Amino acid sequence: EIVLTQSPATLSLSPGERATLSCRASQSVSGYLAWYQQKPGQAPRLLIYDVSNRATGIPARFSGSGSGTDFTLTISSLEPEDFAVYYCQQRSNWYTFGQGTKLEIK
């Protein structure tokens, strides 16, 4: 089973700042890497798929990058509504999620 490890566990930033979230896979995921956002009491929402493609309706301030085993979700300038938990997900060996990064307001 491919394990996804996200870091940091918690990221404290202010609105307007740049956020960089990391996801590391225990083995290559061949480009099938997605990111989801989850707000309290809500279902997850698909943000990024295939490493770097934004899902429908996702603002351009969200971007994804990486390859092989190391991936990054970047939010260029944080808006108040971006503070949430973010999960990465892969499919190369069934569907597994990272443990999440909580993005909180500093």
Add this chain to the structure above:
Amino acid sequence: EVHLVESGGGLVKPGGSLRLSCAASGFTFSSYDMNWVRQAPGKGLEWVSSISRKSNYIYYADSVRGRFTISRDNAKNSLYLQINSVRAEDTAVYYCARLVDDYLFDYWGQGTLVTVSS
């Protein structure tokens, strides 16, 4: 607009059973693989089970195989999860989710809470 609405959650004793349902609308249900994903209180997301469009391919996470059964009724636009021999560690919000491109969960329901306790 795509809608997925889960129901059937509740309090169940260890060893008991429960059947979750997911009513789909706003899309051609029979054209999509469907999944269950769960989230224990305060924890991350765990994929549980997947069923193909015509129910000919069914997969389970190791943690639930042999106890959970996924099924669907395309005529009723509905997805189901039969949960048997429940354990405390099955306590979670259970989401149904539509699958696209072989791995993306593009639409999710609001979830239904299953609590296992004596």
